Amino acid sequence: MPLIHISLRAGKPEAYRQAIFDSLYRAMREALSVPEDDQFMTISEYDAANFRYGNAYGVARSADVVYIQITVFNTRTAEQKKALFRRIAELLGKKPGIRAEDVFVNIVDAAKENWSVGHGLAQFA
């Protein structure tokens, strides 16, 4: 049940955006072993005037930069997070073909009691 909010500049074709979803889902399956069809994701598209990026930390980003904010269980280990970052960059690099410099990921930890995936229940508490 990771919940993913993706932010990028407007104008990419639908196939490109679907490929982002597909690659993120596959990365979560492989690095976090999430169950099948555990896909809860949105893509927000921004005009240039509403999207700001910089080149801090020695990374030459472009207007194709994608901000990926992923909220997960706070039980995920540092090793799992590292594997997730690596796999996301690899898979987005293949499909839809995003440069590794343009993959920006932030993880937010949330306790198991902080999730209700339907029916008003706290399924994991």
Added chain:
Amino acid sequence: MPLIHISLRAGKPEAYRQAIFDSLYRAMREALSVPEDDQFMTISEYDAANFRYGNAYGVARSADVVYIQITVFNTRTAEQKKALFRRIAELLGKKPGIRAEDVFVNIVDAAKENWSVGHGLAQFA
């Protein structure tokens, strides 16, 4: 001062979206005892191509699924969170009439020192 970001597929009438706000506000009043007029919420509408959902965890979701991400004080108890989940699903079920399967809620905890609700002050620190 919970801050709520709601994500759903585009196309619902305004009354439907207002009902989501109203029900979430009422759920917070009842389950979290937030003060009167403590309403800080946005609704983002997504085309099908920018919104992905799955059926993981044995829940038969539909295109009406709503992702509700709520940032609250990290002092909220597991019992309060359970009550909030239950009340949100009940109230959204009545108004605007969302199936319990389509109510997906994630809580993010933030310390009291992490909030400034105006004037540049940390009112709760």
Added chain:
Amino acid sequence: MPLIHISLRAGKPEAYRQAIFDSLYRAMREALSVPEDDQFMTISEYDAANFRYGNAYGVARSADVVYIQITVFNTRTAEQKKALFRRIAELLGKKPGIRAEDVFVNIVDAAKENWSVGHGLAQFA
């Protein structure tokens, strides 16, 4: 590498929105000492029907209220956060000229291992 998502009512001119970015960047430089060009921000604009605000906590907000959600390292101190809140309100007050009552800020803490600012690496872990 703070990641900032800004939410406000639609309709402000581009210069107004650029001024929000500029002031937030400057506030982060001064209060958090972030490196040069550490700018990762989005602005989402909402119609009135998709944006709800209230007057809780004795603050007379207007339709110009701005919700600023900032995810930062969980190593930031309460003093840094206070300085950030103060500086954000001061600078937004000057440029683009937002009333201090309308500046609503929430900080989300994320561990150093939770960030990948490019190349699939966990640069700060």
